[in-house]
Amino acid sequence: MRTAYRVETVRAAEAELMSRLPEGTLMRRAAAGLAAACFSLLGRGRVYGARVVLLVGSGDNGGDALYAGARLARRGAGVTAVLLGSRAHAGGLAALRAAGGRVAEDPFEPLAAADLVLDGITGIGGHGGLRPDAVPVARAARGSGAVVVAVDLPSGVDADTGEVAGEVLRADATVTFGAYKPGLLIDPAREYAGAVRLVGIGLEDLLPSVPELQALQHEDVARMLPVPAAESDKYRRGVVGVVAGSRRYPGAAVLAVAGALHGGAGAVRYVGPAGEAVIARFPETLVHAGPPAKAGRVQAWVVGPGLGDAPGVDDVLASDVPVAVDADGLRGLSAELVRARTAPTLLTPHAGEAAALLGVAREAVEARRLAAVRELATRFGATVLLKGSTTLVAEAGGRGPVRVNPTGTSWLATAGSGDVLSGLAGSLLAAGLPAIDAAxxxxxxxxxAARRASGGASPIAAGEVASALSDAWRDVTS
Structure with a gap:
């Protein structure tokens, strides 16, 4: 599991470590890792004679860039520093000059011929985009064709929130120190970071056990997934009820059921007017005309995909089992009604639906995704899965770390993919997973599954994602 921590947490850990070490040790560790990453990006045979430009601000990450530049210069690179702050780190600047590096009078001349640019303009404490005087230099760096490597964080993004409130220097790669920062894992900032490499500097034992963000990996998910016991039958494995679809949108019901059937529960009950379409595609489904309360026992419900104005949401929310609410089920959803439930509730909005629930513009949600998912989880007392380019999951009440999903592809932005996801999540709820784990x-x-279906490079339909879920499950558990 990858974890990310807020700036104040990282700085507290750094201060504790620095108090135990000789002065400058931490910066030299960071610079060594940064230089090693640059060696790799340039190709070890291409370091000698490579033209490297350091964009150096006043902060410590400017010092990191200078010390890393000194290491590159000692390996034969031609290293030039462009000083953009009111002052430069004195020790780093002295080390660079001692190694044969130089300071540019004109920032644009070395950038025009650069092979690699180190962005050390602003560090993890930066907010609100680049300063005006740094903007033309950053644009020249980006337009030079050189590989741009961000030192700890791309200059101009917010490390804690992932917000981008002004001009940013987009990186091809980011080398971050000690711990991931939330902004490296959450859009819109994430898209400016490129490939992210973590360099250990000795903070591991000094960081708290509860991070700001968690990014699960295969082994984490494998531990969560249900495995039938020898004595299991379809009812012991869990039955998920799906209230979805309408005469106008029968496909939503088919896709939600497809996701549910691949989610680990023992059986799926479908309730709604699209029963014929569901049975035609999935004859193993148990179909009932409704209402949900009379459809039979379930261990969890999914409600909302393609439902339109049809009834069913209130009936499902009145049940005493976990409920996943998606799409049309989210329209006009009452926070008081959700908070009054005794069983877990999972909400799965996209940015537009989240904006409607919060009473803000969609752009506000997209700009501040971490704040939005926490606010929804707090306001509704529900676990919230906020879909998007980076999908976030917050526990009910906004407690604990937010989970950021590291899988996916932009090809998932296709009609019906969310219906598959809601069915899958509901099935995992019925199998007994806590809402945060199910989501x-x-x-x-x-x-x-989307990556598998698309091969990473081709368009996909939602049904193909559902069909690839079994392979994705095997990938995780094998």
Whole structure:
């Protein structure tokens, strides 16, 4: 599992470690890792004679860039520093000059011929985009064709929130120190970071056990997924009820059931007007005309995909089993009604639906995704899966770390993919997973299935994602 920590947490750990070490040790560790990453990016045979430009701000990450530049210069690279702050780190600057590096008078001349640019303009404490005087230099760096490597974080993004409130220097790669920062894992900032490499500097034992963000990996998800015991039958494995679809949107019911059938529960009950379409595609489904309360016993419900104005949401929310609410089920949803439930509730909005629930513009949700998912989880007392380019999952009440899903592909932005996800999450709820785990595992498998279906490079339909879920499950558990 990858974890990310807020700036104040990382700085507290750094301060504790620095108090135990000789002065400058931590910066030299960071610079060594940064230089090693640059060697790799340039290709070890191409370091000698490579033209490297350091964009150096006043902060410590400017010092990191200078010390790393000194290491590159000692390996034969031609290293030039462009000083953009009111002051430069004195020790780093002295080390660079001693290694044969130089300071540019004109920032644009070395950038025009650069092979690699180190972005050390602003560090993890930066907010609100680049300063105006740094903008033309950053644009020249990006337009030079050189490989741009961000030192700890791309300059101009918010490390804690992932917000981008102004001009940012987009990196091809980011080398971050000690711990991941939330902004490296959450859009819109994530898209500016490129490939992210973590360099250990000795903070591991000094960081708290509860991070700001968690990004699950295969082994984490494998531990969550249900495995039938020898004595299991379809009812012991869990039955998920799906209230979805309408005469206008029968496909939503088919896709939600497809996701549910691949989610680990023993059986799926479908309730709604699209029963014929569901049975035609999945004859193993148990179909009932409704209402949900009379459909038979279930261990969890999924409600909302393609439902339109049809009834069923209130009936499902009145039940005493976990409920996943998606799509049309989210329209006009009452926070008071959700908070009054005794069983877990999972909400799975996209940014537009989240904005409607919060009473804000969609752009506000997309700009501040971490704050939005926490606010929804707090306001509704529900676990919230906020879909998007980076899918986030917050526990009911906004407690604990937010989970960010590392799988997926932009090809998932296709009609019906969310219906598959909601069915999958509901099935995991019925199998007995806590809501935070059901949502996180569902997002992970869903993204992995999409990657498989698309091959990473081709368009996919939602039905193909559902069909690839079994392979994704095997990938995780094998």
């Amino acid at each position: 996180s595992a569902a997002a992970y498998l869903h993204g992995l």
